[in-house]
Amino acid sequence: MKPVKVGICGLGTVGGGTFNVLTENNHDIARRAGREIIIEQVGTRRPNPACDTSNTQVTDDIFAVAENPEIDILVELIGGYDVARELVLKAIENGKHVVTANKALIAVHGAEIFAAAKKAGVTVGYEAGVAGGIPVIKAIREGLAANHIERVAGIINGTGNFILTEMRDKGRDFDDVLQEAQALGYAEADPTFDVEGIDAAHKLTILSSIAYGIPLQFENCFTEGISKITRDDVQYAEELGYRIKHLGISARTSTGIDLRVHPTLVPLDNMIAKVDGVMNAVAVKGNAVNDTLFCGPGAGAGPTASAVVADIIDIAREISIEPLAFNSLEDVRVLPIEEVETGYYLRMQALDKAGVMARVASILSNNGINIEAIIQKEPAEGEILVPIIMLTHKVQEKVMNQAIAEIEDYGDINGSVTKIRVEHLN
Template sequence: MDRVNVGLIGFGTVGTGLVKILQENGKVLEKRLGVPLVLKRIVDQDLVRDRGVQVNPALLSSKVSDILEDPEISIVVELIGGLEPARTFVLQAIGQGKHVVTANKALLAVHGAEIFRAAEEAGVDIGFEGSVGGGIPIIRSMKEGLVANRIQAIFGILNGTSNYILTEMTQKGMKFSEVLKRAQELGYAEADPTFDVEGIDTAHKLCILLSLAYGVQVKLDDIYTEGITGITPLDIEYAKELGYAIKLLAIAKADGGLIEARVHPTLVPAEHLLSTVAGPFNAIFVKGDAVGSTMFYGAGAGMMATGSAVVSDLVELARNLRLGASRRVPLLSYQRE
């Protein structure tokens, strides 16, 4: 094998980051992998918008079939987001025997069981490092680095928008509505921020972490979810006086065979590292029975951070391809019964 060909579906923010990394760090990646990662085709509905990166026009297409039906493309990267047509494209790629990389947390939270089952039956791998925590390598850490442990607890700041809003409210005494407007102006919040501020995005990510930590498929509706829209400056002042910071946390605990999972604003002691995580950054605190307490911190979203996570998946899958191997690590950390 003298190269690994990749097809990209979705040339948006993260897709652009992926292209930039492959262009700027291609030589380093080739040295680490042994062969070049070649972006053979890019599919998107908008082929004319300036994305600040130069791409050979011959690579661009508006037809997904140009990727799915190309036998030379071994890995398909899905970065369009949402549930459909992402689900259909991913299942079609799996059906064609192609490995898949995705950063789509909503897709995996809602349709993960179907997708992972299809991948196992087809004998292909799915990389999803970018689905939780942006550039933070939490997925690989849960699947491999912490494999010796029974995971006792997870506490995660998993949404940069909500954390930015709570940070500004805490530091400047501003109202939720004022900070939200500012976040939208800075690009930290979407025009419709519902998924972020109501805790839904965080719950999607918690579903994925629960699968990796405990080997269970949890439905989104089964996770108690509460957002930050009801938090007031007075709440934050009272919390400060008591020695706490308010953070939107994803919480998972294992106790006596039962698993507790919830998302809501939480009083975090001022001396805990999670209380110091400011702005749009993410952090995941994981406690294992052997390793004890660990914490992972970094950029939880963004073009280059999430692009970095996607490339890490590409390299892992490409290494497997070079060795003629797949599913070296179970897709969700646990072997299917």
């Protein structure tokens, strides 16, 4: 078979990694793909010192790659929304397959891009956009295709997991660990996308679409970050037998699709609770297979390139399926967060006097909320406030919000109640 010619746009961390994986592993890759895969052209403004491009055509105009008639597959690794969208649509219009690692692009502009690709008869690969090196898109779309998928729950942002792991292991504060993560290059200078859950929401949007056959709808994903988690919360959770993870969770319920990213208490003996540091993990529950878990590095040059190149090899092997796994999407309603049911961890500061706990318990009880566990600490030296920590059974969020409002109105409770959702994932 004739070689497949690739044009790489963007030669940063992932672009450079892709260049090097295609070059260094070309023997194995050609044996697997059944044909040579050649880097025909690279579009980049800046050279990458990790890449030897001396035998490669390099242009500083990425759109020249989209116009190059020699190129079969355009690899979009420039990131961002607008230029990336324009570049990808231009490549598709010119009959090229596209491979991208850009989850923001797919989560927000995926519908438009896939429609254009369908019209042009080309493939769009985006495995690298979710969970880096873990082939979880392929696992859900193909490996678990026999299943009615019931739930997807994932640690899909390595920065957030690194921060929570450090807070737990070393009893450190959020801000302190975030600064270290930035120094180590795990977190961006503006960490909003990572710590506020936007990046995870992009990825969860994509996973949910391929799991349930629903349209991409980033705008309907409830998103809450980890910046308000304290080391006390992390510690109390452990005392209760749980670990706080920043999870993307989506589930099929009788009333709609549950779609949310937030800090979550998970039982310590659940495998996903054991995934530490910058590792990612995605747990998929299907009605035939039951629980599966896919773990691996969620970012970095090598792992992300591994996924980019896997998509290129799929195209070279002429594997082409619907980008969102289903040949028709069903527009199932996404639940507003107020309708979602979970357990809750509540932490509040109470005056250290008799009857406070009983009053709080009765507010919960009057709202039909069952308490699963309580921790009441001694007041710290010289303090008149004591922390009260409670775990509740499952209840609708709007019911919990009402109860919390009542607790916050009660004079013997100081300040606001911290609420973290609990999932048993069983």
